[in-house]
Amino acid sequence: MSRITKNLWIKEVLTLLVLLVFIYGYKSLEPFLKAVVGIDKDSVEWAPLYTLAGEYLRVVILSSLISLLIAIIIASIVHLLQWGSLKDLCLALGSFGTTFPTIAVIALLVPSLGYGFKPVFVGLVLYGVFPILNSAVKGFEQIDPAIIEAGEGMGMNDLQRFLKIELPLAIPTIMAGVKTSVIINIAATTVGAVVGAGGLGMPIVSGIRTNNPVLMLKGAIPVALIALLTNQLFKRLEDGLEWRSL
Amino acid sequence: MKTFKKIEAAHYLASVLLLIGLFHKQFIVVRPNRIENGYDIDLMNAIKGDSLLMALLLLMIVLISLSYRLYYSKKINKLMLMFMYLGIFGMCFFLNGKIASSVLVSVGASGRASLGIGAWSIIASVILLMWQFTNGQGYYKLWILIGSVSIVLGLYSLEWLIDISLVRELSQKSDRIVGEIVRHMQLTFAAVISGMCLSLIMSYGAYRNPRIERMVAGIASFAQVVPTLSLLGLLMIPLVYLSTQYPLLRQLGISGIGFFPAYIVLTLYTLLPIINNTLAGFNSIPEHVIEAATGMGMSHRQVLWRIQLPMAFPSIFIGFRIALVQTVGNCTLAGLVGGGGIGTILFLGLAQSAPDLVLVASLLIVLIAVIFEVILSSIEMTVNQKLRGDLYYE
Numbered sequence: 201m202s203r204i205t206k207n208l209w210i211k212e213v214l215t216l217l218v219l220l221v222f223i224y225g226y227k228s229l230e231p232f233l234k235a236v237v238g239i240d241k242d243s244v245e246w247a248p249l250y251t252l253a254g255e256y257l258r259v260v261i262l263s264s265l266i267s268l269l270i271a272i273i274i275a276s277i278v279h280l281l282q283w284g285s286l287k288d289l290c291l292a293l294g295s296f297g298t299t300f301p302t303i304a305v306i307a308l309l310v311p312s313l314g315y316g317f318k319p320v321f322v323g324l325v326l327y328g329v330f331p332i333l334n335s336a337v338k339g340f341e342q343i344d345p346a347i348i349e350a351g352e353g354m355g356m357n358d359l360q361r362f363l364k365i366e367l368p369l370a371i372p373t374i375m376a377g378v379k380t381s382v383i384i385n386i387a388a389t390t391v392g393a394v395v396g397a398g399g400l401g402m403p404i405v406s407g408i409r410t411n412n413p414v415l416m417l418k419g420a421i422p423v424a425l426i427a428l429l430t431n432q433l434f435k436r437l438e439d440g441l442e443w444r445s446l
Numbered sequence: 447m448k449t450f451k452k453i454e455a456a457h458y459l460a461s462v463l464l465l466i467g468l469f470h471k472q473f474i475v476v477r478p479n480r481i482e483n484g485y486d487i488d489l490m491n492a493i494k495g496d497s498l499l500m501a502l503l504l505l506m507i508v509l510i511s512l513s514y515r516l517y518y519s520k521k522i523n524k525l526m527l528m529f530m531y532l533g534i535f536g537m538c539f540f541l542n543g544k545i546a547s548s549v550l551v552s553v554g555a556s557g558r559a560s561l562g563i564g565a566w567s568i569i570a571s572v573i574l575l576m577w578q579f580t581n582g583q584g585y586y587k588l589w590i591l592i593g594s595v596s597i598v599l600g601l602y603s604l605e606w607l608i609d610i611s612l613v614r615e616l617s618q619k620s621d622r623i624v625g626e627i628v629r630h631m632q633l634t635f636a637a638v639i640s641g642m643c644l645s646l647i648m649s650y651g652a653y654r655n656p657r658i659e660r661m662v663a664g665i666a667s668f669a670q671v672v673p674t675l676s677l678l679g680l681l682m683i684p685l686v687y688l689s690t691q692y693p694l695l696r697q698l699g700i701s702g703i704g705f706f707p708a709y710i711v712l713t714l715y716t717l718l719p720i721i722n723n724t725l726a727g728f729n730s731i732p733e734h735v736i737e738a739a740t741g742m743g744m745s746h747r748q749v750l751w752r753i754q755l756p757m758a759f760p761s762i763f764i765g766f767r768i769a770l771v772q773t774v775g776n777c778t779l780a781g782l783v784g785g786g787g788i789g790t791i792l793f794l795g796l797a798q799s800a801p802d803l804v805l806v807a808s809l810l811i812v813l814i815a816v817i818f819e820v821i822l823s824s825i826e827m828t829v830n831q832k833l834r835g836d837l838y839y840e
Contacts, residue, residue, distance in 0.1 A: 299815040304792060387673035408678070420678075
């Protein structure tokens with residue numbers, strides 16, 4: 201039974217379905233939510249929930265992709281230079297960067313970039329680089345030297361060795377960093393509503409400010425579902441990569 | 447290329463930062479008052495005509511180059527090098543404070559002097575040098591941290607830094623800020639301690655029974671994956687329900703907003719790092735050690751208290767450290783739901799569009815996180831050295 205459910209992706213499909221039903225059918229769900237919570241406050245409708253969700257997902261995906269690109273480029277350069285102290289520096293900066301609370305990074309960008317999506321986006325890109333960089337540097341480091349030697353023995357040059365051996369072997373480790381980064385990004389984009397970025401954080405933040413639980417749920421449920429779905433998909437990806445590398 | 451790589455990467459970066467600091471056109475930003483836009487002054491213009499400051503700057507640069515020389519010399523005297531770095535650090539802050547005072551003379555009492563890109567570059571460069579020095583040097587990290595914090599506190603109490611806008615913001619609201627720091631610590635420790643108790647019980651259960659392990663892993667990863675803000679929203683419903691149904695709970699302070707939801711969310715967030723590390727610790731104990739203990743007639747409880755917990759302790763402690771440092775950062779969001787803490791100051795700064803206030807709050811959070819990190823890793827080092835002598839470990 202458990203194998204069948206695993207192969208049919210039942211958990212993932214169910215999460216996605218609930219998410220879609222909630223986002224597109226929110227209008228008809230609202231009275232029900234109000235009845236459950238027992239509070240009937242009217243709230244301002246800025247934009248339909250699916251527009252908010254679209255904005256939100258766009259920011260998360262775009263910023264994650266850009267951070268991935270930047271981190272991979274930096275990590276590759278660091279790896280190709282083979283310079284131990286630079287590697288240490290990168291790892292240390294990576295772990296220092298994550299002690300900064302995300303909201304602080306976003307808030308500090310507000311004076312120069314203004315309120316809205318811009319500081320959130322730039323903050324996410326900056327912040328998202330650290331976990332990926334960390335895992336990428338570690339991933340390149342962990343490769344068995346014997347494999348690299350074998351590649352050299354086959355007459356590969358440095359670039360071939362990097363593209364054909366080191367990069368593919370480091371991908372599972374890099375993906376772990378990407379997962380952390382995306383999960384952090386999802387959380388940070390939600391918080392970004394504090395500086396006026398829209399998205400699904402907006403109902404939550406205004407729900408907190410006006411003490412309106414229904415409004416909070418309007419944002420909190422889809423955000424939680426998106427986060428869970430992302431986690432499940434990354435797990436699938438990890439399983440796939442593991443299987444491939446065996 | 448080989449000679450190029452002989453020098454530490456951090457030293458190249460520090461030198462570049464120092465050069466940026468010396469020549470960037472925005473060393474310090476002067477504003478006629480708190481809100482108005484200001485103008486930039488570069489370092490050379492800021493110290494022009496003041497021979498004391500010029501001499502000090504020159505001395506600082508000479509000391510930095512000397513420290514490079516000392517760092518790479520074979521006969522390295524670490525204690526002397528440490529004091530030298532601390533001296534450079536103090537000089538850097540003194541210089542910034544004095545420059546701020548001197549540029550403020552022209553704008554008057556309501557003026558503000560904020561540190562600009564140049565000033566921050568120089569500070570970052572000095573901190574980077576200190577980091578490179580303490581890297582892998584054991585307890586020097588702790589001493590450098592204590593030294594630099596006391597230098598800044600000393601300069602602050604002598605009122606030499608008071609003209610930097612950041613410091614002025616800090617001293618004007620110092621009562622409130624101290625209160626929020628205390629609140630932040632209360633919230634952090636309450637969450638980490640209860641998270642610790644919960645996850646120790648859960649991981650012991652998981653260690654004994656694989657079915658519990660799957661459940662525990664599910665709970666911990668759920669708490670880690672769902673964003674804090676969303677979790678706060680989801681928690682609000684049951685909490686509001688409880689507090690309206692049972693007045694007793696409301697009197698105890700349980701409600702949808704304030705300390706309690708923040709405390710629960712933070713506790714949930716500490717579960718994953720502690721459980722992961724505790725389980726790793728339990729699993730790393732060799733089977734034959736436990737067999738030997740049971741063979742000696744120890745009961746389950748005795749095995750737990752005398753063998754498993756002491757042997758898993760180093761790993762559990764790592765989990766505790768990670769959870770604590772992470773919670774200090776996460777606790778920022780408590781400010782949004784009225785839970786108090788340094789986050790309140792950050793969101794206040796955001797609402798007033800006062801970047802200095804935001805900076806004060808963020809720097810405080812980072813500083814507290816770094817202090818915990820350094821202190822706990824030092825404890826970890828000491829304990830591990832002690833344990834290695836006592837325990838049978840393969």
